[in-house]
Amino acid sequence: MSKHKLEIKYRCTQGTCCANCREGVLAFDEAVYDELKAAYDDPELFRSPKGYCKLGFSRPFKVREIVRLAPDGAEAEEQWLDENDPIGTLILEHKQILKIFDEIEAQIKRRDIKALWVSTYELANAIHLHSGLKEEEVLFPAMRDVLAFGESLTAIIKEEHREIMSLLSNFRSALEEETILDSIITSMIVSLKGHIRKENQEFFEMVDKCLDRNMRMEIADGMKKIEAEFKPTPITVMQRRVNEERGAFDDEIIALRELTHQGCCH
Numbered sequence: 073m074s075k076h077k078l079e080i081k082y083r084c085t086q087g088t089c090c091a092n093c094r095e096g097v098l099a100f101d102e103a104v105y106d107e108l109k110a111a112y113d114d115p116e117l118f119r120s121p122k123g124y125c126k127l128g129f130s131r132p133f134k135v136r137e138i139v140r141l142a143p144d145g146a147e148a149e150e151q152w153l154d155e156n157d158p159i160g161t162l163i164l165e166h167k168q169i170l171k172i173f174d175e176i177e178a179q180i181k182r183r184d185i186k187a188l189w190v191s192t193y194e195l196a197n198a199i200h201l202h203s204g205l206k207e208e209e210v211l212f213p214a215m216r217d218v219l220a221f222g223e224s225l226t227a228i229i230k231e232e233h234r235e236i237m238s239l240l241s242n243f244r245s246a247l248e249e250e251t252i253l254d255s256i257i258t259s260m261i262v263s264l265k266g267h268i269r270k271e272n273q274e275f276f277e278m279v280d281k282c283l284d285r286n287m288r289m290e291i292a293d294g295m296k297k298i299e300a301e302f303k304p305t306p307i308t309v310m311q312r313r314v315n316e317e318r319g320a321f322d323d324e325i326i327a328l329r330e331l332t333h334q335g336c337c338h
């Protein structure tokens with residue numbers, strides 16, 4: 073829920089009323105304002121907050137001016153942490169990575185090599201930033217001393233990251249030979265989905281219990297910095313290569329064709 077506070081200058085639309093609440097300034101959370109304005113279709117109206125109308129009615133108030141008040145001190149810090157919660161950020165990124173996978177699966181069905189070259193490049197960058205940098209360089213070092221078996225748990229997760237990146241790299245190399253390696257990408261999808269499930273449902277749950285407010289702030293801050301400094305590897309032009317085995321096969325076909333044409337009268 074948003075913690076922004078609003079200051080709203082209003083005027084009561086009940087023209088015949090002579091109570092001294094006919095106009096004034098109200099201040100409340102944006103979420104409360106959202107509820108009050110949902111009572112009317114007109115975006116300039118909101119229902120008067122309970123007990124505010126001196127005559128005890130619930131009146132349509134018309135907005136004259138809205139000022140968004142900046143949160144201060146501890147409230148601002150809390151809001152920042154709420155919006156940048158490190159575990160929430162990583163879980164959200166898992167969803168984004170899975171979305172790229174949906175695209176990849178559709179491209180595989182269409183056998184669209186060019187599109188796969190781009191989407192797997194995006195996936196490699198996303199995994200590098202998420203797993204290689206945010207998890208391995210920020211989250212895991214912070215976990216070492218506070219999580220039971222932190223060292224061995226993170227070692228297992230790192231190993232899974234290596235395996236996933238290696239499968240992705242092999243898949244991309246094959247694309248340059250105009251080959252789509254279904255078995256490799258299937259293994260990768262299975263590994264990555266299993267990895268994400270493990271992190272979401274087991275590892276992050278344990279981590280979340282160990283983090284106090286200061287650690288959360290430090291990790292969130294570290295992740296923000298690493299993301300700001302992150303420069304994705306530029307995408308390269310696909311270098312089409314001939315697979316040697318396939319090339320030899322093609323040579324045989326050409327030789328056979330030449331042989332069959334030798335007896336031709338033309």
Ligand SMILES: [Fe+2]
Nearest residue numbers: 162203207271
């Ligand atoms: Fe992850």
Ligand SMILES: [Fe+2]
Nearest residue numbers: 203207229271
């Ligand atoms: Fe991971």
